[in-house]
Amino acid sequence: METLNKLVMLLDGSSLIYRAFYAMPRFTSSQGKPTGAVLGFGNMLLRLIEDFNPFSLITTFDHPQKTFRHQLAEEYKAQRKPMPDELIPQIQFVKDLILSFGLKWIEMPGFEGDDLIGSLRHKIPEQFTIAMVSSDLDLLQLVNDKTILLQPVKGVTQLKKIDKKTMEDHYGITPQQVVDFIALTGDPSDNIPGLPGIGEKTALDLLKRYHNWQGILNHFDELPLRIQKAIQDHAQQIELSLQLATIIDTIPIEINFQAWNFQRVQWKSLFALLDELDLVKFKERMMKKRKEIHQSSLPLFTNNQ
Structure with a gap:
């Protein structure tokens, strides 16, 4: 450089x-x-x-x-x-x-x-x-x-x-999506919980399609039933994880x-x-x-x- x-x-x-x-x-x-x-x-x-x-x-x-x-x-x-x-x-x-x-x-x-x-x-x-x-x-x-x-x-x-x-x-991700990615997948090193059942591949697919957490919520009805269920049960947890992961x-x-x-x-x-x-x-x-x-x-x- x-x-x-x-x-x-x-x-x-x-x-x-x-x-x-x-x-x-x-x-x-x-x-x-x-x-x-x-x-x-x-x-x-x-x-x-x-x-x-x-x-x-x-x-x-x-x-x-x-x-x-x-x-x-x-x-x-x-x-x-x-x-x-x-x-x-x-x-x-x-x-x-x-x-x-x-x-x-x-x-x-x-x-x-x-x-x-x-x-x-x-x-x-x-x-x-x-x-x-x-x-x-x-x-x-x-x-x-x-x-x-x-x-x-x-x-x-x-x-x-x-x-x-x-x-x-x-990595298939933009800087603006890093916080959403962490919130969805979790960060064990910081003990930040993610969305249960969501791995890195699924998180990347969701962010590629819907851009961020709010976009995912806006298209809730399009999501697979298992993801809808996870969001219904853990949406508040994801909101907290977003705050914890944001610098x-x-x-x-x-x-x-x-x-x-x-x-x-x-x-x-x-x-x-x-x-x-x-x-x-x-x-x-x-x-x-x-x-x-x-x-x-x-x-x-x-x-x-």
């Missing part, structure tokens, strides 16, 4: 930390601090910078408190296991790593990182394109002509690009988008963090990077007199 420095990347920090945690070995420092997720996230961050040369990167996180979705449905995400003990302290280390890179991270009580990504899009000037980076396919509802999703498919460094055309050609994009976020480059890295705090966590090889990579930057900034001719 040619960026010409006109790309803003929005990282789903919570999703990517989990992915890094399970993709990396259970590394620990000499003091017993877990470090695998930090290293995995750092590798991913550096890879994104080197491969895409973005104008800026911002990372969002789920707030540890319950969100408005839990108020709508107590069972929302209730089936999820607690965060692994080894991952808990690494969240703050990753946030410190982001800051030491001279980048920003955001979280907000009552909302998830996806909601912040949805709202941040409206703060980005129109001349920029946007790349969301996440394993969470719920974000596909935000894809448009200037917004794509980069989905990690192998570890934390190999990414799959999904744009509007990819969605329509390979909020109206959160008032005050943020200034500033151009980023390696000159913004806080090298002293970065190296102190990497020393604390014994991330020796990653520190060596960053020292090499700093040397390259320093050499490239030297004048072509120097006065030796």
